[in-house]
Amino acid sequence: MDFHICLSGPCSGGGLVAYSEVRSSPGVYADAVQGDIKKKKVVVLGTGWAGTSFLKNLKGYQYDVQVVSPRNYFAFTPLLPSVTCGTVEARSIVEPVRNIVRKKGLDVQFREAECFKIDAENKKVYCRSSQDTNLGGKEEFTVDYDYLVVAMGARANTFNTPGVVENAHFLKEIEDAQRIRRTVIDCFERASLPSVSEEERKRILHFVVVGGGPTGVEFSAELHDFVHEDIAKLYPSLKDHVKITLLEAGDHILNMFDKRITTFAEEKFQRDGIQLKVGSMVIKVTDKEISTKERSTGATLSIPYGMVVWSTGIGTRPVIMDFMKQVGQTNRRVLATDEWMRVEGCNSIYALGDCATINQRKVMEDIAAIFNKADKNQSGTLNVEDFREVIKDICERYPQVELYLKRKQLKNFVELLKGSQGDVEKQLVELDIEKFKMALSEVDSQMKSLPATAQVAAQQGEYLANCFNRMEECEMNPEGPLRFRGSGRHRFRPFRYKHFGQFAPLGGEQTAAQLPGDWVSIGKSTQWLWYSVYASKLVTWRTRVLVVSDWGRRWIFGRDSSRI
Ligand code: FAD
Known part of the structure; x- marks a missing residue:
């Protein structure tokens, strides 16, 4: 299955010449579009890192683009933990998708809806309007495509642990971060009520984080800073009742990082009073207790809690599972693509980001x-x-x-x-x-x-957009550059990921960074590197200004603890 097969298709050579004429003359373009030339329909599912990066890099004059996503915005997920405690406001890290595409001058239609079925045979996606809006209604509609870009991300993985969905908070979406922020404040207000017993107060102020990956660690650190820098002043009588516990099933937290970072983080958490329990597997969550099985002793423990945040990695969305069955990928856990981002077994479907993996x-x-x-x-x-x-x-x-x-x-x-x-x-x-x-x-x-990160997703989106942008050129040179002799000619270079390093904020203005070449940096200076990298990576100047001013506001006035 060669890339040029997918990207060429019924469009005639004459049509392509017309496209290039159109490009140099916008006036002719409109007429031509309404005339003979039918643009290829590209449907993009999702407005996260992969989908937005694809849209930002696509030169849309060749395509009729439709975007379907339950969220009409892009969210800068690396700053989600900062939203949970009010270090950064939710609106500062989101950018409306319509704004992003308007600035690019793309010919794009956006539908706020979720795709619930992909029909690869008839080149259709089935969608239903978003259930989260206040408008009610669940209109269903279908969208036809010539090329489909699946960038739906993943869902939180619960490993089917009983009670997690009902009782735990996830930290994947903006709404999750807002909900956590409200619940943290709720816990403090409830614990302040005179009718609450001492034992109950302790339970309410016990915050449990499940999963010692970067998200769980960063959230624990944020919460610790919030409690010690802001809450302690506002609820002085409660500060000694607060307990933060981080549960990790493996031997160490941050196990994807260099050992030096893991050790530093574990020691820092110990100094900060964050209780770290490794080798502790959660087997059940009820509304007030978490049950764990301890690997070292085999004992089952019950831990009373006030709020639990579940952050144990990602799983495949049901719509993707259904699609995998359709295309014969039943024996896999994640949708498989080749190195050109094409879904194995499908000619015109591409998958990017957390919802797929290169086979x-x-x-x-x-x-x-x-x-x-x-x-x-x-x-x-x-x-x-x-x-x-x-x-x-x-x-x-x-x-x-x-x-x-x-x-x-x-x-x-x-x-x-x-x-x-x-x-x-x-x-x-x-x-x-x-x-x-x-x-x-x-x-x-x-x-x-490849790791499921924003870095990978964004690079894949940019890569695929560049391939789509060169489609016209390839149509005009049907033989394309000969990269392999014999069989297997590829028009485009396969996707290659460039790793720029990763950060692990640890609280108290200290961050650990593992940069390319296994270069490790930990401490306050790395925190400044973190500030500058994240400020520069925000997708627009508007969000950049908002986030930087949120950081300034927090330094001057502290975090806002209003429950709104
Ligand atoms: P997402 O960004 O999750 O986007 C998926 C999109 O699909 C969303 O717009 C969603 O609304 C939409 N969608 C969902 N269901 C449907 C449907 N049925 N139909 C249509 N659209 C749908 N990575 C890093 O590299 N560095 C970090 O510091 C970092 N920090 C993180 C912190 C947190 C708290 C989290 C949760 C993640 C973090 N990540 C980080 C990981 C990174 O966010 C993901 O790897 C990245 O978001 C994946 O991009 P994506 O486009 O595949 O999915």
Whole structure:
């Protein structure tokens, strides 16, 4: 399945020439659109990191774009934990989608609705108007597409633990953060009532966070700062009753970070009085108690709580599960795409961000196929230059392979990969294909799926938009650049993720950062780096100004504890 097949299609060459004329002359464009040329319909599902990045980078003159999402805004999720305690206001981190596309001058229709079924066979999506609005009503409608971009994100994963949905708070959406903020204040107001017993007061002021990943850790740190910097002044009699507990099923918190960060965070939490319970698996949540199973002793404990925040990772949305069944991906947990973001088994459907993952096994199968050619090469059916091109391509696509080979000191291969001058024929004879294959299968087991982060989602959105923008050019050069010899020609380079590092805010104006090259930085100066990176990453100047002024307001006046 080649990319050019998906992106070309029925549009005629004549039509494409007309498009380029249209582009240079906007007046002609409108007439032409109403005349012969029918723009391809692109439907985008979701206005999160992936969908918005796609829309921001798309040059829409080629397409009739429709966006369907239950939220008419983009939310800057890395600042959601700051919203839970009023460090930043909810409205400061959202930008209306209509604003984003209007500024781009795109030809885009937005529908505030959720997609509940994708019909890949008839190229249709079934939608229902958002149930969250005050307008009531649940109108259903269908939208046809030529290309579908699925960027619906994921839902919170409860691992089917009883009582979580009913009793715990999640931290995925703006509404979740607002709800948490209100509940925190509620707990303090209820605990202040004279009729409440001492024991009950302790329970109400016990905040439990489940999941020691970046979100759980950041929320615990935010809550701790809020309690100690603001609440302690407003509710002085209650401050000694407050308890924050972080439950983690594994051995450590922040286990995706460098060990130095994990250790620093654990020690800091201990100093701050945040109770950290590792090896503690939640098995049930009722309205007042959490039951855990302790790995070390096997004992079951019941922990009374006032508020619980559940942050144990993400799961697949039901609509995506249903779609996976339709396209024969029943044995997978996440929707699989190839490296060009195409859903496996579908020609015109792309999936980005948290709702999908690039199927690395398929990638390694591709490599194996290429090496079958290399085998042939040894028997003289493929020439050296072909082989060199194939190897270069592998290294371009999979930097991990090259790194791995270097580490294994397979220097001949690496030189060959780099295309260095030298006696390539000789190197080729020396090449032990079997050994190389074994090395690759080890790489295979080491290659992990990309993390579910905003960074990945945004880069995928930008990548796909750039491919769509070049569609016209590709139509005009149907052969496209020849990247692979023989079968498997790809118009576009496959998606390659660039990791820019990750932050873990730990409270008290201290942040840990793990930057590319495994460079670790922890402390107050890193907090300033965090401020500047996040301020620069906000999607518009409006949100940037609002967030920076929220930070300033918090420094001067403290956080607002009104329950509104
Ligand atoms: P989302 O951004 O979740 O967008 C999904 C979109 O689909 C939304 O607009 C949603 O309304 C819409 N949608 C949902 N259902 C439907 C439907 N049925 N039909 C149509 N549309 C639908 N990542 C980082 O890189 N750095 C961080 O610091 C960071 N911090 C985070 C903090 C928190 C609290 C959270 C929750 C996440 C954080 N992440 C961070 C992860 C990051 O937010 C996600 O990886 C990212 O949002 C994924 O982007 P997405 O577009 O796939 O999904």
